[in-house]
Amino acid sequence: MPYEKISTLASRRAAIIDSDAQALEVARALAEDFAQEASQRDRERRLPLPELERYSQSGLWGITVPREHGGAGVSRVTLAEVTAIISRADGSLGQIPQNHYYALEVLRVNGTADQQRRFYARALAGERFGNALAETGTRTASERRTSLTADRQGGWRINGSKFYCTGALYAQWIPTATVGPDGIQRLAIVRRDSPGVEVIDDWSGFGQRVTGSGTVHFKDVAVPDEDVMVLADPAAAPNTIKPLAQIIHAAIDLGIGQAALQDALVFVRERSRPWIDAGVERAADDPLTISEFGRLSIRLEAARALVARAGRILDVATADGTPAHVAAAAIAVAEARVLTTEASLAAGTKLFELAGTQSTLDHLNLDRHWRNARTHTLHDPVRWKRHAVGNYYLNDIAPGRVGTT
Structure with a gap:
């Protein structure tokens, strides 16, 4: 796609959000609109250019800019919640700014005063930062040849x-x-x-x-x-860059799982038939279906709570980046990522199990939730996060790498 077409999207100065509450309010309003054609965009692989224009111009892409540079400097709790809200509406739209926020955190931690001044101003103006981080053909995901x-x-x-x-x-x-x-x-x-x-x-x-x-x-x-x-820099002290990146990933998975649960609830209420042996008129009255919805809802609510907890611990590390605080934040985020991975995949699968055969019809495109969760949760192996968490509590060993970007 020609750059000229992209560059015109940031021709207006974006709105400035000045509080956590306003960020959440704007995110909810946008999400309601983004959800309307999310399935069609996925089915047609229609690039969301108009939606991204609204998204970045809304001011949400500037909410992590520190207050001293004109931004809202929202908490990591709010950043994660905003991400989950947008991801619940459209998983792809929720993921697109992840590396934008990552770049702004690298800027906060490692950038010079001049770099912060210039690039924070760009973000507040509505300009978008993508990424070119990962490479294929390297020995590990962290190796760079560029x-x-x-x-x-x-x-x-x-x-x-x-x-x-x-x-x-x-x-x-x-x-x-x-x-x-x-x-x-x-x-x-x-x-x-x-x-x-x-x-x-x-x-x-x-x-x-x-x-x-x-x-x-x-x-x-x-x-x-x-x-x-x-x-x-291998010689540098641990910092909050990777935990910040990882909590956004957790929030993306959380939102995808919440969307799958919501679609499952609607389908069972409105379209599914009860199993023959249930002895009820409505699928929503089937006691075993009710129990499974309870189980899934608890897992997703627990995942939401872990993401919020990780955000609070990460806020402490952001304000005071001692090695102990950074380690605690990395572990809290790893815990959240384990549960959001499991819960989002379970929600995408349980949707079909509870809704029944009708839910697999191609035109409904309900499989997009599982496809999105399965694709995004492959970003980092959860098995290594479990190991890091266990080593931290059992052996008092601070985490090394518990995720990439």
Whole structure:
């Protein structure tokens, strides 16, 4: 898609949200509208350009900008709730700004005062930050081959290819993970329209279909020194960058699971037939169906509570980033991710079990909830989060890596 078409979307200055309460109010209003055609967008793989325009212009993409830079500086609890609200309406729309918020957190933790001033202003104006972080063909998910080399004329040059670039297709800026000759990983914030940048819409996953999570190629792309910052320094103390990224992922899964539960409730009330042996007139009166809905509702409510708890602990680490606080936040977020993964997948599956054969009809597209949950929950292996949590409580070992971005 030509950059010119994308760039016109941020031609107006976005609204400024100034409180947590306002952020939640705006999110609920947008979600009501986004839900209306979510199924059609998924079925047709229709890129949500008008919806993203409304979303970023609403001011929600600037809510994590600190108050001293003109933003609302909302709590991590509110950020997660906003994400869940939008994801409940449309899982893809909920995921698209995840790396935007991630980039703003890297900026808060590692950016210079000048970088913060310039890029926070861009975010508040409604400009979107995508990502070019992950790569295929590397030994592990954290390995980077995309190179950052010094330019003889000053600044840097980037060469390499990225995949899973959620949001890059829709962005004005592409934060790009690179590795320099010294082995240090740096984040270069690259203009989408820079010569040598090629964004390809080739995401073909069976879920999260319109996230734009495709390929970005960089061929000798120039980036000024003032737009580059440290991303991962092995010698640096632990920080809140990864827990922030991970709590947003947990909230995305939570919202997808909540949407599946809601659709299951409506279908059973309005369309399903009771099982022969139940001896009732309505499927909603089947005692075994009622029990299963209770079980699923409890799991999702527990997941919601764990996400909120993780947000509160992450808020403490954000305000006071001691190693102990950061470790506690990482573990709390890992706990939330385990349960949101399990609950969202269970909701997508139980929908069909409780609603019955009619619910599998293709035109209903109810399978999108399971497809979205299954696709998104593969971001990080939950089995390693369980290990990190167990090691923390059993052996008092602070977590190492409990997730990527």
